[in-house]
Each structure stands twice: as C-alpha cells, then as structure tokens.
Amino acid sequence: MSGLNLSHVTKQFGTFTAVNDVSLSVPDGTFVCLLGPSGCGKTTLMRMIAGLDLPTGGSIELAGADITKVPTHKRDLGMVFQSLALFPHLTVGENIAYSLRIRGVAKDVQKKRIDELLAMIHLPGFADRSVAKLSGGQRQRVAIARALAISPKLFLLDEPLSALDAKLREAMQVELRQLQQRLGITTIVVTHDQREAMTMADTVVVMNGGEIRQAAPPVDIYRRPADSFVADFIGQTNLLPVVPDGAGRASVLGEVVEGIALPTGAAKGTLSVRPEDVQLTAPGHGAISGTVTFVRDLGGAIETFVEAGGTQVIAVCSPRNRPDVSVGQSVGIRLDPATSVVLAR
Amino acid sequence: MRREPPQRLAHYGPLFFPAGMLTVFFVVPFATMIAVSFFQRQQGGFYTPAFVFDNYARFLSLFFGKVLGFSLFLAVAVAVACVVIGIPFTYLLSRSARKIQIVWLVALLSILSLSEVMIGFAWSTLFSRTAGITNLFVWLGLMAQAQALTPSFGAVMTAMTYQAFPYTVLVLYPALVRLDPTLTEAARTLGASPVKAFLTVVVPALRNTILATLIMVFIFALGSYLLPQLLGRPQHWTLSVLITDQAIYQSNMPFAAAMAVFLVLVSLALVGLALYAGQQRQAK
Numbered sequence: 130m131s132g133l134n135l136s137h138v139t140k141q142f143g144t145f146t147a148v149n150d151v152s153l154s155v156p157d158g159t160f161v162c163l164l165g166p167s168g169c170g171k172t173t174l175m176r177m178i179a180g181l182d183l184p185t186g187g188s189i190e191l192a193g194a195d196i197t198k199v200p201t202h203k204r205d206l207g208m209v210f211q212s213l214a215l216f217p218h219l220t221v222g223e224n225i226a227y228s229l230r231i232r233g234v235a236k237d238v239q240k241k242r243i244d245e246l247l248a249m250i251h252l253p254g255f256a257d258r259s260v261a262k263l264s265g266g267q268r269q270r271v272a273i274a275r276a277l278a279i280s281p282k283l284f285l286l287d288e289p290l291s292a293l294d295a296k297l298r299e300a301m302q303v304e305l306r307q308l309q310q311r312l313g314i315t316t317i318v319v320t321h322d323q324r325e326a327m328t329m330a331d332t333v334v335v336m337n338g339g340e341i342r343q344a345a346p347p348v349d350i351y352r353r354p355a356d357s358f359v360a361d362f363i364g365q366t367n368l369l370p371v372v373p374d375g376a377g378r379a380s381v382l383g384e385v386v387e388g389i390a391l392p393t394g395a396a397k398g399t400l401s402v403r404p405e406d407v408q409l410t411a412p413g414h415g416a417i418s419g420t421v422t423f424v425r426d427l428g429g430a431i432e433t434f435v436e437a438g439g440t441q442v443i444a445v446c447s448p449r450n451r452p453d454v455s456v457g458q459s460v461g462i463r464l465d466p467a468t469s470v471v472l473a474r
Numbered sequence: 475m476r477r478e479p480p481q482r483l484a485h486y487g488p489l490f491f492p493a494g495m496l497t498v499f500f501v502v503p504f505a506t507m508i509a510v511s512f513f514q515r516q517q518g519g520f521y522t523p524a525f526v527f528d529n530y531a532r533f534l535s536l537f538f539g540k541v542l543g544f545s546l547f548l549a550v551a552v553a554v555a556c557v558v559i560g561i562p563f564t565y566l567l568s569r570s571a572r573k574i575q576i577v578w579l580v581a582l583l584s585i586l587s588l589s590e591v592m593i594g595f596a597w598s599t600l601f602s603r604t605a606g607i608t609n610l611f612v613w614l615g616l617m618a619q620a621q622a623l624t625p626s627f628g629a630v631m632t633a634m635t636y637q638a639f640p641y642t643v644l645v646l647y648p649a650l651v652r653l654d655p656t657l658t659e660a661a662r663t664l665g666a667s668p669v670k671a672f673l674t675v676v677v678p679a680l681r682n683t684i685l686a687t688l689i690m691v692f693i694f695a696l697g698s699y700l701l702p703q704l705l706g707r708p709q710h711w712t713l714s715v716l717i718t719d720q721a722i723y724q725s726n727m728p729f730a731a732a733m734a735v736f737l738v739l740v741s742l743a744l745v746g747l748a749l750y751a752g753q754q755r756q757a758k
C-alpha cells in the first residue's frame with residue numbers, strides 16, 4: 130500500500146498518554162491538517178511520523194515499508210519546525226542546500242537546485258544573504274525550500290505560519306496549498322487555526338486528548354461533525370439538547386422538530402446547528418419560542434442572541450436580511466433538519 | 475530605558491573603583507616587571523636600575539627558543555584536548571536531565587577547589603608503579619606487569635587537561651544550553667546522522683564560543699609551572715618553570731622578568747592572530 134499509514138500509534142510519557150491509539154491513512158499526494166486544541170498531541174504525533182520520537186505502541190508505514198523504527202535521517206522527509214530552525218551560521222543558499230551537501234551532491238548540481246528553489250519561493254538572488262537579515266515571511270519560505278530540496282516523500286510542517294501576522298498568514302496559506310498541488314507531495318500540517326485547516330486541507334484531522342475525533346474533508350467536518358467536540362471546535366455552533374417527549378418523539382427546547390430524530394439507540398442527544406442556519410420568525414406556529422437578549426452588528430454579519438428553554442441560541446444573518454428584532458422581544462426559532470446534525474455525544 | 479552618555483566627571487564614579495583595582499593590581503606590577511626586565515643584574519641576587527637589553531639578548535638562544543616553543547605547543551595541545559573532549563561532553567550534559575546536570579556541575583566545580591599541588595600529587599600517585607592505575611590493569615588481566623606512567627609527556631597532558639577541564643565546561647555550558655535543540659533535529663530530518671548533525675550544526679554554530687574557550691584554556695595552560703615539574707621530564711618543562719627557577723632559585727629577577735614579558739607578548743600575539751582569523755572567517 131502506498132501513502133502514509135498509521136496504525137494504533139500510541140505515545141506515552143511515563144504514565145501520561147499524549148497520543149492514544151491513532152490510526153490514519155494518508156493517500157499519496159494529499160494535504161492533511163492535524164487540528165486540535167493546545168496539548169492534544171499534534172506535535173507528538175508529527176514527531177513520531179518524523180522519527181524524532183519513537184511510538185510506545187503501533188506502527189507507521191510509508192510507501193509500503195514499515196518505518197516505525199527507521200532513524201529520522203533515513204526517512205527522506207522534509208520538515209518545517211515551528212521555530213523554523215534555520216541554521217544561523219549558514220547563508221540562505223547553504224541552508225537550502227544542507228540536505229544535498231549531507232548527501233554528497235555535486236556543488237554545481239546544488240547551485241542549480243538552490244536557484245530553482247529560490248525562484249519557487251519568490252526570493253531569487255537571495256542565496257548569499259545571511260538568514261538573520263530576512264523578514265519573518267522570507268525566513269518561512271527559506272525553511273520550506275530547505276525542507277523540499279531533496280523532493281521528499283513526505284512534507285511535514287508544525288504550525289509553520291503561527292509566527293506570522295494575520296495578513297501574511299492568509300497569503301502563505303494559499304501559497305503553500307498551491308505549491309503542494311503543483312508538486313503533488315504528501316503533506317501534513319499541524320495547526321490550531323481552523324480557518325487555516327479549512328483553507329489548505331484535503332483532509333482535516335480533528336484531535337482532542339491524544340485521540341482522533343474525526344478525519345474528513347473540510348466541508349464534511351463543518352457540515353457533518355462526528356461529535357459535539359468537533360462541532361464546537363470547528364467554527365461557531367449551537368449545541369442544543371435533544372430529549373424524547375411524552376410520546377417518544379425527539380424534542381428540541383420544548384418543541385418537536387419535524388425531521389429530527391434521536392440518535393439510534395440513545396436516550397438523548399445533542400443537536401448542532403450553525404448560527405447561519407438558525408431562522409428567526411414570529412413566535413408560535415410550532416416554532417421554538419425564545420426571547421432576544423442581545424443583538425450585535427459586526428458589519429458583515431448580524432448576530433442575534435436568543436434565550437430559549439434556558440439555552441442560548443445564536444443566529445447569524447447577513448445585513449441584507451436584517452431581522453426586525455430588538456432586545457426583550459419574543460421570537461420563534463426554526464431549525465432546518467437538512468442543516469442540523471444530531472450527535473450522540 | 476533612556477541612556478545618556480555621562481555628562482560630568484562624577485558620572486564616571488562607578489568606574490573609579492574597578493579602574494583603581496586594575497591599576498593597583500595589574501598595571502603597576504606589570505609596569506614594574508617591564509622596568510625590571512631592563513635592569514642590570516648584580517652578583518648575589520641584586521639588581522640595579524639601568525636600561526640594558528642583556529636579559530632579552532640572553533633569551534634569544536636556541537635553548538630558550540625550544541622551551542618557548544614547547545610551552546606554546548603544550549598550551550595549544552591542552553586547549554585543543556579540553557575543547558575536543560569538552561564540547562561533546564557539555565553537549566550531552568546540556569541535553570540530560572536536570573538532576574544529572576547538577577551533580578556533574580557540582581563535581582566539576584569541586585575540582586576548581588583543588589590546588590595545582592594536590593592535582594599534581596594525585597596524578598603522580600595514580601601514574602606511579604607501586605600504587606597506580608596500572609595495578610588495576612594487571613588485576614584485570616589487561617597488563618602483565620605494573621609500570622610507572624610518569625614522568626612523561628602524557629602524564630603532563632592528562633593532569634593539565636584535567637585541571638583546565640572544569641573551566642572549559644563552565645564556559646561552553648551556557649552557550650550549549652542556549653542552543654536551540656530543534657537545530658539538530660532539523661539537521662536530522664534533512665538527512666544528517668546524529669554525529670553529522672553535531673559536527674555540521676552544533677560545532678559551527680558555536681564557533682565564536684569555541685574560539686573564546688580555546689584562547690582561555692591556552693592562556694590558563696601557559697601559566698602552569700608545577701604540573702610539568704611534578705609529572706614531566708626536564709624536556710617537558712615550560713617557560714613558566716624556567717621563570718620560576720630564575721626568579722626564585724637563581725635570584726635573577728631581571729632575566730625572569732624579561733622572559734615573562736616575552737611570554738606575555740608572544741601569547742598576546744597568538745591570541746590576536748586567533749581572533750583575527752576568526753573574524754576573517756566570519757566576514758567570509
């Protein structure tokens with residue numbers, strides 16, 4: 130089997146389990162984002178893929194070969210560290226050519242490759258500069274070029290853009306994605322910025338507490354979250370309790386909503402509704418009734434906070450269909466079963 | 475914080491004390507020594523103020539040239555040995571657990587409390603035939619017969635390296651602790667084995683610290699006069715031994731002073747050369 134395969138990978142530090150029984154299959158040429166809150170084990174998982182840490186259980190396969198115990202320098206991968214780890218004693222060109230020099234590639238071949246890579250990262254003519262004198266974005270690009278010098282089988286990046294300002298980060302996300310598509314290289318990026326993950330990834334892997342909660346394409350992660358953690362972590366969502374009413378039908382905040390059922394085999398569940406999918410109407414007529422507690426106009430969107438059955442529901446509208454509501458007013462809430470997801474946990 | 479250049483003489487106040495100490499304990503003795511080196515020696519251990527070059531002329535002989543050459547060679551050898559052993563040692567130390575680091579650093583610091591005399595006698599015992607380590611080798615079956623390892627060049631080198639090693643580690647330690655550990659990890663992901671990563675990343679990244687350490691140990695070793703006498707043969711005696719001999723046993727202060735001045739000048743020249751070479755490479 131080609132691509133990268135993790136099966137039951139586990140890492141324990143003493144009695145603490147940082148990564149717990151992670152299995153993941155990454156086909157060749159895909160872009161995967163590991164996404165999750167701080168301390169959930171993203172870096173640890175990536176370091177095991179790179180061979181910088183050894184798993185305490187499970188195995189890692191790359192292009193059909195078991196690499197679980199292969200030392201890092203024999204894995205032919207490229208990695209960009211959060212600190213970038215550019216070598217301070219080498220110039221930009223020497224940094225980029227480091228992996229070639231280590232492999233004994235001829236000087237003139239090295240030089241050609243440096244020029245190619247510098248052109249690729251839009252820094253032509255920078256070969257003889259000192260790395261200390263580069264800007265943040267330029268250092269970032271040099272680190273990427275250095276990791277790609279040998280055309281590795283696997284490209285790993287640990288929070289590569291976190292040190293950049295918001296604007297530059299957005300631009301680099303697009304650039305990184307385009308670069309990956311052009312080279313067709315299997316890429317894994319660690320991030321805790323969900324926008325970044327949604328921008329770049331073919332597959333988003335949401336982690337929490339050392340475990341994978343869901344691995345799916347970005348749209349599915351957003352539209353079809355596997356559990357309430359994923360629903361809450363990716364974007365904004367309303368998590369509403371779903372309980373059976375007297376007749377055993379699913380009821381949300383005191384109203385039976387047509388088309389929504391309890392999860393199979395569960396006594397109760399949670400409904401995830403994105404704020405933009407919440408419709409505000411006149412009260413009554415089978416709508417969930419609530420009271421407006423707060424309205425804020427963010428320019429591009431208007432958020433209405435409604436209190437219903439002891440739970441806060443947020444509705445987002447575009448300024449064009451501005452809801453005619455004010456604080457203290459009674460309103461009805463309508464949920465569309467097509468855009469809501471019932472979660473077991 | 476705003477920093478202004480000192481406006482009045484009083485603003486230089488904090489500098490008076492160190493400047494005074496430096497003058498009293500360094501500039502004055504050194505100036506005295508330079509002056510004495512030009513004095514005329516009298517029979518019976520006295521000297522009279524004069525301005526003669528006799529003392530320097532006497533030094534310019536093959537014998538003293540050889541001794542000077544050996545002293546410089548020994549100091550360089552000790553400096554290189556300390557740094558070659560010290561860098562990997564300190565690197566591993568800086569990457570080990572906090573508790574282990576503390577134990578080692580305390581042990582190394584305690585070597586500093588030993589005087590040169592104690593170090594010398596300890597090693598001469600260890601290297602002796604009757605009570606030395608060769609008895610251990612015989613007992614282990616590695617050697618047929620116990621033998622004396624001193625006096626010899628190796629014994630001098632070992633003891634001097636031992637003596638200078640704590641200083642080496644103490645100078646290298648902060649720089650190695652500060653070195654970003656992801657640098658070597660990055661080198662490994664780029665295809666360098668751990669040893670190669672150490673040689674191509676850690677060592678070059680610390681070039682300035684290493685140069686400073688070499689210079690420090692070199693100067694430190696240049697002043698050693700007890701260990702070469704205790705553990706070496708006469709041909710292993712350094713210029714410092716001869717200076718002591720002239721100053722104390724031959725009572726020839728002017729000649730001792732001339733040799734000391736010469737030694738200072740030569741070592742300053744070497745240090746300057748090393749710094750210059752370091753800067754040239756950096757500029758490149």
Ligand SMILES: Nc1ncnc2c1ncn2[C@@H]1O[C@H](COP(=O)(O)OP(=O)(O)OP(=O)(O)O)[C@@H](O)[C@H]1O
Binds near residue numbers: 169170171173
């Ligand atoms: N060498 C180690 N020894 C002990 N615990 C460790 C070690 N490395 C990581 N951990 C623990 O493992 C857990 C996961 O760490 P990891 O660095 O993988 O998190 P992360 O998801 O990358 O977080 P962040 O987004 O903050 O970088 C953390 O709780 C951390 O404290």
Ligand SMILES: [Mg+2]
Binds near residue numbers: 171
């Ligand atoms: Mg991390």
